[in-house]
Amino acid sequence: MILQITNLTKHYGGIHALDKCTLDIAPKKITAIIGPNGSGKTTLFDAITKLITVDEGRVVLNGKDITNMNDYDIAKSGISRTFQQVRLFKNLTIKEHLEIALRVDDEKLFKVLLNKVFIKEKNNTHKIKEILALVGLDKPLETYASDLSYGQRKLLDLAIAIAKPHTILLLDEPVAGVNPKLRVEIVNIIKKLKSLGETIVLIEHDMNFVMGLADTVFVLEAGRVIANGKPSEIQNNKRVLEAYLGG
Amino acid sequence: MIEAYLIHLLILVGIYSVLAVSLNLALGNTGLMNMGHIAFFGIGAYTSVIFTKDLGVPFFAAFLIAGLLTSVFGFILVYATRKLRGDYLALATLGFSFVIYSLMLNWSSVTRGPLGIPGISKPCFFGLCIANNLQYLIFVLIISAISIAIMYIIVNSSFGKLLAATRDDDIGLRALGKNTFMLKSKALMISAFFAGIAGSLFAHYITYIDPSSFMLSEVILIFTIVIVGGIASIKGSIVSTFLIILIPELLRFLNIPSSVLGPARQIIYALILLVIVLWRPKGLFGKIDLE
Numbered sequence: 001m002i003l004q005i006t007n008l009t010k011h012y013g014g015i016h017a018l019d020k021c022t023l024d025i026a027p028k029k030i031t032a033i034i035g036p037n038g039s040g041k042t043t044l045f046d047a048i049t050k051l052i053t054v055d056e057g058r059v060v061l062n063g064k065d066i067t068n069m070n071d072y073d074i075a076k077s078g079i080s081r082t083f084q085q086v087r088l089f090k091n092l093t094i095k096e097h098l099e100i101a102l103r104v105d106d107e108k109l110f111k112v113l114l115n116k117v118f119i120k121e122k123n124n125t126h127k128i129k130e131i132l133a134l135v136g137l138d139k140p141l142e143t144y145a146s147d148l149s150y151g152q153r154k155l156l157d158l159a160i161a162i163a164k165p166h167t168i169l170l171l172d173e174p175v176a177g178v179n180p181k182l183r184v185e186i187v188n189i190i191k192k193l194k195s196l197g198e199t200i201v202l203i204e205h206d207m208n209f210v211m212g213l214a215d216t217v218f219v220l221e222a223g224r225v226i227a228n229g230k231p232s233e234i235q236n237n238k239r240v241l242e243a244y245l246g247g
Numbered sequence: 248m249i250e251a252y253l254i255h256l257l258i259l260v261g262i263y264s265v266l267a268v269s270l271n272l273a274l275g276n277t278g279l280m281n282m283g284h285i286a287f288f289g290i291g292a293y294t295s296v297i298f299t300k301d302l303g304v305p306f307f308a309a310f311l312i313a314g315l316l317t318s319v320f321g322f323i324l325v326y327a328t329r330k331l332r333g334d335y336l337a338l339a340t341l342g343f344s345f346v347i348y349s350l351m352l353n354w355s356s357v358t359r360g361p362l363g364i365p366g367i368s369k370p371c372f373f374g375l376c377i378a379n380n381l382q383y384l385i386f387v388l389i390i391s392a393i394s395i396a397i398m399y400i401i402v403n404s405s406f407g408k409l410l411a412a413t414r415d416d417d418i419g420l421r422a423l424g425k426n427t428f429m430l431k432s433k434a435l436m437i438s439a440f441f442a443g444i445a446g447s448l449f450a451h452y453i454t455y456i457d458p459s460s461f462m463l464s465e466v467i468l469i470f471t472i473v474i475v476g477g478i479a480s481i482k483g484s485i486v487s488t489f490l491i492i493l494i495p496e497l498l499r500f501l502n503i504p505s506s507v508l509g510p511a512r513q514i515i516y517a518l519i520l521l522v523i524v525l526w527r528p529k530g531l532f533g534k535i536d537l538e
């Protein structure tokens with residue numbers, strides 16, 4: 001198991017956003033987290049990436065306990081994620097986004113300056129074009145993020161998550177709000193990523209969407225895992241249907 | 248006569264352009280609403296003067312110490328305000344400049360309080376001293392050019408792109424594995440360093456400093472320069488320094504009594520700031536606006 005999540009609990013006042021949430025993520029597979037609105041899916045990602053601090057529980061990545069690490073250290077140790085509301089840098093170009101994601105030494109000012117003055121900075125253009133081709137973002141590299149459409153922003157967000165060195169990809173509703181054509185394209189990108197050996201966890205509230213895509217599905221309700229298994233098993237699970245129909 | 252006056256103004260332009268570009272590095276490039284920049288200028292000025300005058304340190308060493316010590320204050324300010332953003336950060340940094348101002352005013356044993364420190368020596372290098380204002384102008388232009396070139400290289404490097412990214416979306420950048428607190432610390436330390444050496448240049452030019460040069464009202468002046476020139480635009484800050492320093496000087500040719508001149512200048516700064524904010528929020532050369 002590449003990622004082990006044990007008993008994660010997060011309360012907001014009386015709301016149990018996460019309630020002893022326990023799940024394991026298998027490597028090189030697509031795992032879907034589904035559940036009705038407000039069931040704690042995004043909170044789960046936020047807890048894993050330390051955007052929020054949990055009340056209790058443990059997160060182990062590749063055998064290493066990351067529960068008490070900083071958000072950026074967790075990101076550095078191999079978790080890439082996208083956000084339900086995309087987070088981009090509006091005054092930076094597509095190319096600059098991907099360079100930031102690809103580089104690992106750019107925080108070291110003196111090293112950066114020495115490289116800039118004495119050595120030619122590493123040219124990532126080839127790699128950048130490769131990733132953009134993979135996600136199908138067909139815009140000039142110098143386009144500013146603020147000039148992209150909603151769908152293109154989703155693709156750029158996905159591209160930087162892929163570009164950043166990682167061992168696992170967490171995607172929060174990668175197809176939410178996009179048109180049906182782009183939806184199909186994004187599904188194909190996710191399948192392609194799997195074939196490249198990526199480990200993918202994706203959040204989605206539409207049960208039908210994950211049926212043909214995921215290897216394993218976890219169903220959340222009120223912050224708890226109420227069912228898990230192959231999509232076909234989940235589809236006919238009585239508790240899951242009740243949760244979805246508000247039974 | 249007019250020549251001497253022009254040299255005087257150009258020296259001020261040189262010093263203030265370093266001050267403005269360094270503020271822009273924090274405010275425009277990194278998105279840190281720092282209202283305490285004028286305090287950095289003051290810390291640099293006092294440090295340089297105290298080290299040369301009271302401790303007998305040679306000018307160039309004192310000049311660098313002024314930058315470095317101010318940089319330490321920059322780190323203290325970032326650390327103390329690390330939980331704050333936007334308006335709250337602006338308020339806290341305003342408080343910082345007030346604290347530093349009070350220190351200059353009340354720590355009399357070191358700063359001589361409101362009396363100020365007169366008789367500050369002109370810079371000497373290995374026994375050669377700057378003898379007149381034209382030489383000082385050349386010295387200021389060299390230091391300004393080097394300072395601004397360094398800041399230009401920094402903001403256009405891959406490190407500089409990280410500063411822009413933390414300004415645009417801090418959480419998004421942390422999710423990419425970057426320690427944004429360290430980035431902001433470095434940005435403000437660089438910004439403070441250059442404000443500190445600008446302070447040193449100022450003190451050894453004017454040869455007399457007192458706390459009034461580093462009052463809150465002076466914050467308006469450098470903010471006006473940065474905003475008129477354009478957020479995150481170095482070229483804008485330089486052009487704007489010329490405009491903002493030179494325009495009020497035209498008042499002198501209108502035979503306005505000197506008692507009115509000071510307040511009139513403040514009014515002009517405030518008016519220019521207002522016009523730009525309302526009519527051209529991105530400033531003369533800015534591409535971005537802060538929300």
Ligand SMILES: Nc1ncnc2c1ncn2[C@@H]1O[C@H](COP(=O)(O)OP(=O)(O)OP(=O)(O)O)[C@@H](O)[C@H]1O
Pocket residue numbers: 012015016017035036037038039040041042043044084205
């Ligand atoms: N910062 C917060 N403060 C208070 N309550 C919160 C906060 N964040 C989340 N919650 C609550 O926690 C619960 C889980 O929210 P979460 O965003 O994880 O749901 P979700 O499954 O991602 O829903 P959606 O499908 O709408 O994205 C919700 O009831 C939400 O209102």
Ligand SMILES: [Mg+2]
Pocket residue numbers: 041042043084
């Ligand atoms: Mg959500």
